[in-house]
Amino acid sequence: ASCSASGDPHYNTFDHRVHNFMGNCSYTLSKLCNISQGLPYFHVFTTNEHRGANTKVSYVKSVQIEVYGNQISLLKNKKVNVNGSRRNLPVFIERKIIIQSSGGYVLLETDFGLWVRYDGNHYAEVSVPSDYSGLLCGLCGNYNGDPNDDNIKPNGDTASSSTDLGQSWLVPENNTICSVGTEEQCDPVLESEAKKNTTCGMITDPAGRIFKDCHAKVPPENFFENCVYDMCFTGGQATSLCYGLQAYAESCTNAGICIEWRNPTVCPMSCPGGSVYNSCGTRCPSTCVNTSVADSCSSLPVEGCFCKEGYLLSGDICVPESSCGCLDESWFTNNTCTERCTCKANNNIVCTSWECGVREECSVQDGVLGCHSNGQGTCQVAGDPHYFTFDGVMYTFVGTCTYTLVEVLNNNSIIPVTIRGKNEDRGKRGATYLKEVYIDVYDVRITLQKSQGILLNSERVYTPVENRLRGVSIGNVGKYIVVETDFGMVVKFDGDHHLEITLPQSYFSKVHGMCGNFNDRPEDDLALPNGTVVNVIQFGNSWKVEEDSDAGCFSDSREDDLPPCTAENKPVIESQCNVLKSDKFKPCHNLVKPEPFIQICTYDMCQYDGMKSTLCDIVQVYVDTCKNEGITITWRNSTFCPLPCSTHSHYTDCASPCPSTCNDIFASSLCEKTGQCTEGCECDDNYVLSNGKCVPLSDCGCRDDDNNYYSAGETWITPHCAQRCQCQKNGVITCKDYACDSQETCVIKNGKHKCNPTGFKKCWIMGDPHYTTFDGLVHHFQGKYKYILAQTIPNLPDTLTQFSIEGMNYPLPLSRHITYLKEILINVYGHTVRFRQKRQVLLDGVRVIPPVRPHEGIRIYQRATRIYLETDFGLYLSFDGSQNAEIKLANTYRNRVEGLCGNFDGVYRNDFTNPDGVWVRNVNVFGESWKVPVQRTISRRRRDVSTEDDSEEELDTGLFQGCDKSTLEQQNSTSRCQILTASNGPFINCHSTISPDFYLTSCLFDMCVEGGDNATLCRSLEQYVLACQEQGVSMEGWRQQTLCSMECPANSNYSSCMTACPASCADLTSPSECDSPCVEGCECLPGYVLSGFDCVPYRECGCTYLDKYYEIGETFTTDDCSQTCHCTESSTVSCSNIVCGAEDICGISNYTRGCYRSGPCMPSPCQNDGVCSETTNDTSLWFSCECTDLYTGPNCETERI
Template identity: 85%
Template sequence: ASCSASGDPHYNTFDHRVHNFMGNCTYTLSKVCNVSERLPYFDVSTTNEHRGANTKVSYVKSVQVEVYGNQISLLKNKKVNVNGSRMNLPVFIEKKITIQSSGGYVLLETDFGLWVRYDGNHYAEVSVPSNYGGLLCGLCGNYNGDPNDDNIKPNGDIASDSTDLGQSWLVPENNTICSSGTEEQCDPVLESEAKSNIACGMITDPTGRIFKDCHTKVPPENFFENCVYDICFTDGQATSLCYGLQAYAESCINAGICIEWRNATLCPMPCPGGSIYKSCGTRCPSTCLNISAADSCSSLPVEGCFCKEGYVLSGDKCVPESSCGCMGESWFTSYPCTERCTCKANNTIVCTSWECGVREECSIQDGVLGCHSNGQATCQVAGDPHYFTFDGMIYTFVGTCTYTLVEVVNTNSVIPITILGKNEDRGLRGGTYLKEVYIDVYGVRITLQKSQGILLNNERVYTPVENRLRGVSIRNIGRFIVVETDFGVIVKYDGNHHLEITLPQSYFSKIHGMCGNFNDNREDDLSLPNGTLVSVSQFGNSWKVEEDSDEGCLSDLREDDVPPCTAENKPVIESQCNVLKSDKFKACHNLVKPEDFIQICIYDMCQYDGMKSTLCNIVQVYVDTCRNHGITIKWRNSTFCPLPCPPHSHYTDCVSTCPSTCNDIFASSLCEKTEECTEGCECDNNYVLSNGQCVPLSNCGCRDDDNNYYSAGETWITPHCTKRCQCQKNGVIKCKSYSCDSKETCVINNGKHKCNPTGFGKCRIMGDPHYMTFDGLVHHFQGKYTYILAQTIPDLPDTLTQFSIEGMNYPLRGRRYITYLKEVLVNVYNHTVRFRQKKELVLDGVRVRPPAHPHEGIHIYQSTTRIYLKTDFGLYLSFDGNQNADIKLANTYRNRVEGLCGDFDGRYRNDFRKPDGVWVKDVNVFGESWKVPLKRTTSRLRRDVNSKDESEEEPDPGLFQGCNENQLGQENRTSRCQILTDSNGPFIKCHSTVSPDFYFTSCLFDMCVEGDEDATLCRSLEEYVLACQQQGVSMESWRQQTVCGISCPANSNYNSCMSACPASCNDLTSPSECESPCVEGCECLPGYVLSGFDCVPYKQCGCTYLNKYYEIGEIFTTDDCSQRCQCTESSTVSCSNIVCGSDEICGISNYSHGCYRSGPCMPNPCKNDGVCSETTNSTSLRFYCECSELYTGPNCEAEKIGNKTI
């Protein structure tokens, strides 16, 4: 018979009576009360605990078993202690007791038929053989077949209720304050939801497909009531439903009925690498010590994660059979920790002498014998960058190379670890910040990147990283990525400016680097390894790591640490930084002096001329330092440094150090560090972390056999580019064979494997409009609608990414038959990007300011002259917001695209193909065939063999449509365009690199059509210069030799060779990461930076939120209409939660997200940029579309041709 404790907790006795008791101490579950010499004695107790802030309920924290004189503890997270010492599974004690991993449980079995199991979370179960009937006592009852007497207290009295019974079986412990819980009323709405057939009602539903087959064997009513109870008193947490369903499913399995009850959306059980989920697996899994155990198992099945074929259990992890015995684990053999052994390859054990450090002692902690520190020290890097050493010294160093922060110099009795920091300029010289952190440990390099990217040996990984690297975990906690080792080193980086390195006392006097030497003497922290004291800049420069530094990085050449303030800004900045002296921070003043932080705040704010975000950064560091000293300060508000939290999360000043993730949905409730926390965003109820994003359980991702985590829907290429895999919504990884073709090489780029193109093709559209296709054909199609410029072919190999680019043409002012490119529309990665006139950007229907990053593979950014789109598969596009566009495409797309830019097959004569594959000679027939929406017929195969006529006949490019041959000839003789081809002109040095012919012809045509205007001439010259500069040809002085002077907007100057990726408020480091050659343009003056297309002082920089940029004061609604936010002066947004009204819908109107009243114009019925307005007749509201001059009809759906409509 079995008895269980589950949920919060419910005790289901051997005789099937249920007690609900929420005490939070240790209680006797079952023990032998009528001791018999013929039967072995045992005593099983459970320790309960409250989890989080909810004290209404408690859960099983551990199970203690006393048997055969042994004290055995089954602990949370499936850890086991035997007689006080931590043990790896499986454990065998005198051939009488076996403890092993069994599905989702740790199972203890004895030779006399007792078994006890615990899932390391909430479910504990005891099973005893029938010969113990009537001999037992405890919360599990006496096992005599009568449920009516299962409420007897130790003194023999009958308990008045479950609480009285539970308290009577308390196991006394020292210094423990116990509460018994209280009976409360459930909210009627929540209770109704809990009882529904999509919640606890699944258990009792007689028509339900899940549990009905078990009803006759295990009555479901008690389990149903327990489930409803748990949901009520945990405020509807999804995990409580899972606990309730699991308890019933386990009872069904014990009754011999297997139930497939979990799925991708209902309580999924994520399994670590090398294992798969089974609802009914073997209770005796194969292990390294018994590889064939499963074959001889006769016990009932159990649910959980089970090793895949070829894998067996080593401890609680599945490893290939060939890896058995080599666990990489180290341990001390005996007190006083003078010998440390490590399990090596080939089942060998290597032991070395060891000695505990000066500040350590040999002791048992959490069941583990070892050298345990009695304290720790922290080094910090923050702001521009300021270094706080382990010994408490503070200094500022602004070199932009890679430097050693911590290096172990005395490896005697400590694990070697090296930590490096790479710095970068952010917008101006001297404005230097931490860009990347490198951690070298256990033979592996971990890279923590800006914006919280993570690389492991240069390969991209996603949080949580657990069981991938023995002894190291990497997680998201609040604002930080946290790397934690099993020897006490903790590294926290916020992906922006703040790094914390915590070392245990075992490293005392055993390290050096920019964090100092950790010897409790701050006076010698600026010493070189030879002991010489030097200046800050000499000290910092001496720690440069050549092999990890970028070419051209800069040393710190300052002669002093004086803040770069001006007489005007210093008083204002000092008063702002003095906020740290205010009463808000008073509680911490005695522990952490604010004066040092005020000085570095002044330094950073002066550097960026009062930019508020620098103030927030340093106040944040001060608050974090206070928290490390045990002081929590509530300091943020809606106007002072608000910390916005993305949808499905909320701000808290105490985020759990073990947040629940897709990898472990119960992590926060199983946290062993309940006293530690940090500020940041925490997922809402029923959401968990997946790669730093809060997602519902149904959107959790996948784990591969190497324990790499991938988000749902994510695709990736495996090492050597041999497979392309996708994580499907059901948590299953699907892979297809993959390879790079002859035009590609397999490389690793920013942590991801990819096939890199070896070359590119270009299509240019300029002027009125003139096209140069990928294959070099020049044509002059003058269509006035929207056309496909380039798109992937229908039968595209699935190794390539689909995209389409449309060009919207429009008639030139007063010229009905001459058009120009007015807009460009890009569809890629399920996003729609629209480049409009005056460099306006519309993303998925919403007007936004660049830069924008809507998808991992899409980056949209700006210069003063153009707006750019860059993808990760080799598509680049730029538009000048006027009439000129460039498309650059990887040669992997050769012969795999179509449209007005041709088929990119290397032959220009066949570029005039229609969508049905037919070649035509006439440019207008060709062009109109690509009008959107496409009318594709299948009259012949797209790619059949070219006919002889077709391949030799020149297509008609349509040059004389708006300007006849005589007019063009006349223009040619007198035109100022000839400066482009002049052998003595300013462009001669580029002729051998970029032929001027296309630009000259375009210039002639446009000057002929539009008149001899300076602006028309200069537009063509500028396009040629841009093409030259993109090929690396410098073009400094051409404007002085032409009429093309340039007038720059406010706060900028003309530069003939400025970065093609200028710094912006959203990305101050853009120039240092730019791969493109310099271009000409208007460059922001020193002290100014791009905000959209305007140069503003740093302190006027706006906010970036959910990958979009907003100006100060701007108010906006998030895409899902869950938040209304405003960009504050501190460059962060302040958000409040909103819900659309009952008569509103979440949608887009006038290019903005929001809650809009549903009506005739919502959603917008007008096509082709028609403007919708509401009209009223006697009976109803109607809409009216005001159409542009090219369209007509009720919805602007019909094209006008002359005065006729088609």
């Protein structure tokens, strides 16, 4: 017979009576009360707890078993203590007791038939043999077959209620205050929702396919009521539903009926690597200790995660049979902690002498014997950067190389670890911030990157990282990526500017580096390894790590470390930073002095001329430091440093340090790190973290055998580029054989394995327009309307990514039969990007300001004179916002593209191929065949051109359209374009690198058809100069010799050789990461930075939110119209939730997303950029479209001929 406690909690007795009791202390489940029969004595009791802020309900925190003189504790997260000591599974005690992993449970079994199991979360179960019938007592009843007397108290009286019964079976504990739950009534709305057949009603639904087969053996009514109750008093949390469904499913399994009740949308169970979920697995899994136990198991089945073929349980982890080791990884052999043994490979045990550290003592804590610290030390790096050592010294150091922060001295008594930080320039020389953090531990390098990227030994991984590394876990907590080790080290990095390193006291006096030596002596923190105390700049430069530093990085060369303030801005900035002295922060002042933080706040704000985001950064560091001291400060509001949260999440000043994830949906409720919360964004109810984003359970991803986590829908290439895999929506990984082709090499790039192209080709579109195809054919197609420039062929191999690039040609104002490239439209990765005149960018119909990253494989950004789109598969596109574009494509697409840029097969003569694969000779026939939408009349085929047969037949490339041959020849002898080829001209230095012939022809043509003005000449010359500079050729002085000046906007000056990647508000680090030669352009004056295409003071920089940049004061709506947001003066975004009205739709109007009234113009019926306006037709609303010059018709659908 079995008795269970589940949910919050509900007790189902041996005789099938249910008690609901929410006490939060320890209570007897079952014990032998009549010992006259000589049966072995046992006592099973549970300890309950409240979780989170909800004190209405409680859950099973642990199960305690007294048997054969042993005290055994089954704890949360499947930990086990035996007589006060932590033990790894399986555990064998005197051949009488075995404790082992069993599916999703830890199972204790005795030789007399007692079974106790606990899922480490909420479900506990006791099973006893029939010998104990009528001899038991406790909340599980007396097991006499009569449920009516299952409410007997220890004194033999009948309990008046379940609460009375529960309190009577209290197991006394010292200093414990007990509560008994709530007597409140359920909210009617919640109750109605909980009873639906999509929630708790699944249990009783007679027409349902899930549980109906069990109804005859296990009546579902009590389980249904318990499920509804739990959902009521937890606010409808999905975890409560899962608890209720699990309880009924387990009872069905015990009755011999296995239920397939979990699926990707209902309580999915994520299994670690090497294991798979099974609703009907063996209770006796094979282990490294006993490889054949499953073969002889005759017990009832159990659900859970079970080892795959070829894997065995080692502790509670599935490992390959060849990796089976000892029972413990490391342990002490005596109670004095003087000898420590470690289990190495091949069952090889190595023991060494050991000594506890200065601030440690040998003791048992949480069941674990070891050298336990009585404190810890914390080092912080914040802002520009400023360093707070373990011993409390604060200093500022601004080198841009890589530096050792923490390094263990030669010491065998602690785990060796090294932590290094790489700094970078952010827009200004002398303003440096953390770019990457390197953690070397357990023979693995963990890299924490800017924007919260994570690498393990150069390979990209995604949170949560659990069971992948021995002794290390990596996850998201609030704003931070957190790395934790089993020896007590915690590293937190926000991916921006704030790093926090916490070491246990076992490392006291055993480390050195920029975080100091952790010896409680601040005076020697700035000492070199030889012990000499030096100044800050000497100290910092001494810890440079050459092998991890970038070539050309700068040492700190300041003459002093005073704040770079001016007489004008210092008083204003100091008054702003003094907010830390205000009453809001006063509760923390005695524990954390605000003065050092005011000092670094002043430094950073002066560095950036009062930029408000630097103020917010340092206030956040102070608040987090206070949080470490146990003080929570609520300081953000909608006008002062608001912290926006992405969809399905919300801000909290105390986010759980164990957020629920797709790997563990119960992690938050099982968290044992009380008092360690941090501010940040937390997922809404019924959402969990998947790679840093909050998703519903139905959108959770997959884990592979190495415990790598992948988001649903994500694709990746395995090591050696041998397979291409995808995580399906149902949590299953599918893989196909894969190989790089002859034009590629298998590399790791940005942390991912990929086939990297070995070469590229370019297609140019220039001037009026002139095309140079990928294969080098020059043509001059003058069609107006929209044409395919380049797109992938229909039968593209699935190893390549599809894309299309369209160009809109528009007539010149003075010559209507000559056109220019007005805009470009790119379709890739499910997004549509439009590059328009004056460098405007539309993303999926919404105007955006670069840089933008709409997809992991797409980057849109700006450089000196152009806007760029870059993909991860080798497509690069740039447009100057006027009439010139360049498409650069990897040679992996050789013979796999089509359009006006040709077929990229290495043969220029067959580039005039139409959509049907037919080769033509006339440029107009060719060009018009690629008008959008493209018309195909037959299945696509490829025509191979014989260059011998066709060599005498010239292609008509359209050179003389609009400018006849004689006029063009006259231009060639008299035009100012000749300066391009002049032997004594300003461009001679580039002739050997790039031939000027194409640029000369384009210049002559454009001057001919546009009237020969100076602006036309200068545009042509600029394109040649840009091409030369991109190849690293210096082009100094050409404007002075050609009278081609460049007008620059306010707060900028012309530079003939500025960085090709100028700093912007959205990307201050762009220049330091630039690998392109310098180019000419308009360079912001000192103290100014690009915001969009305008140079503004740093203090006027806008906001970056969800990888999009917004200017100060700009208001915008998120893509799903769930939030409206505002970019505040502090350069932070303030958002509020919205719901579109009943008559509104979430749509786009005037290139802006929002909730708009549904009507004739929403969504707009006008095509081809027609502008819609509402009109009144009789009594109804109608619309009219104002069309561009090229289109006509009611919907602007017809071309003007």
